Amino acid sequence: MGSNDKSRAGQRPEDDADTYALTREEPNKNRGAGWSVALRRRGHKIVRLFKDSIYGSAETAYTQARAYRDAIITALPPPTNLEQAVKLRRNNQSGISGVRRVETDQGDVWQATLLTKDGQKKENFAVGRYGEEAAKSMAIAQRARWLRGLPVKHLAYAHHAEAITSTTFAEQLTPAINVLPQVQISAEEVAARIAEINARFDAYRPPRLRVRVKSYGKDRLSIAVSDGGQPAQRKLMQINTASLSPEEIRASVRARIYSTIGAVYDADVAQWFAEVHGDALLTEGAFDVSEGFNVLVWVPVKAELSL
Structure with a gap:
């Protein structure tokens, strides 16, 4: 039962519910055969091998691997495009993502930007015309207007992951309220959820x-x-x-x-x-x-x- 055997017409194998994040591992000198789960969630690379020898057959190992993958997806959604849009980068100096002070040939401006699927939005507010604080406030307000009009979606790049996430975490898809950074799940909670799932699947292994x-x-x-x-x-x-x-x-x-x-x-x-x-x-x-x-x-x- 290989991943290519489970692909469906019109879908990439990695997007299919039967194969997303699942890889068949053949035996080598270091380990036996099994099914591997590998995916990233919230800054964590999550990898786990379900060996045929432990679960008694390749089919049972696959069933456990698939259940583990779905447990991770159900517990840990990918970030939304809104989360990414308001996330502060290390070089940010304004305190607001997408708002910065820029020197142009026409003079200094406060600039609002937002990258969307249709390209980058950009608007400048001249310091010389509006004053320092007003120009910055206007850039922030423009950024907020763009964010409120942004259709919020999870950044899931596989059909199966998107289907589970949109159902389980629909409340995260509300429009932007402000331009401040959002943290849907803390780093500590992410680690705790992964640890709980690993402990649960450890207990599922045969004694x-x-x-x-x-x-x-x-x-x-x-x-x-x-x-x-x-x-x-x-x-x-x-x-x-x-x-x-x-x-x-x-x-x-x-x-x-x-x-x-x-x-x-x-x-x-x-x-x-x-x-x-x-x-x-x-x-x-x-x-x-x-x-x-x-x-x-x-x-x-x-x-x-x-x-």
């Missing part, structure tokens, strides 16, 4: 299970079972192997691991681990007491365990 068997010197075997969380729920146990045969050691390790997984998760997960991983790891030919093993796996969701 993990780590099982470690390690030898600590002669006749002492350590077993650790953890849910891989942060902080992790971990259970540790020791086996004295001095009087045990290799077969008895394997049986003891197997029993401890499966009962502990049952305590950390439940009996279904313990059975799944035994069938998919544990029994193979603990065969006579595979298990070496001196080396042990350390495995980290993603636990299938409950519905998959019951199949």
Whole structure:
């Protein structure tokens, strides 16, 4: 399922609801395959990879990636053209965006400007004719008149993003009230919303299970079972192997691991681990007491365990 496969007639793929900000990442030596989300919102570059191996399939990874993208779009609208128009640049000296004092061949003026889709509006107010304060006030007033007539829209450059934004943040499309800078969402709120969405999607990931068997010197075997969380729920146990045969050691390790997984998760997960991983790891030919093993796996969701 590539992004080009989901394009629709008459639309650029990046504008389509199925593909906007979504990229299929093929496996390489550093990571596995998955679906990547990449977009910018409010000065933040937001990138997150949803791996096939974590979610069980490319289709499920894609579904999660798309849901994450929509969560970001729904929480963080792009700026409006009005926000951009009244935003103060670093070199602004008048305190009002689009208003500046300019030296011309005809004398000093206060100049009002506004860039629109039809080009740049510009009007000068001569200091020599109106006086310093009056010329500046007239430039500000002209700028305000232009802004009040500006059709306000979000600067969303994809159809899908525009559709969500116009519905969710319609209240931001009211005409200009004045020429002062506007902040629809503070930088702190932007960071908080991104953090909340990331935490929510972290919780959506399938749970993990780590099982470690390690030898600590002669006749002492350590077993650790953890849910891989942060902080992790971990259970540790020791086996004295001095009087045990290799077969008895394997049986003891197997029993401890499966009962502990049952305590950390439940009996279904313990059975799944035994069938998919544990029994193979603990065969006579595979298990070496001196080396042990350390495995980290993603636990299938409950519905998959019951199949």
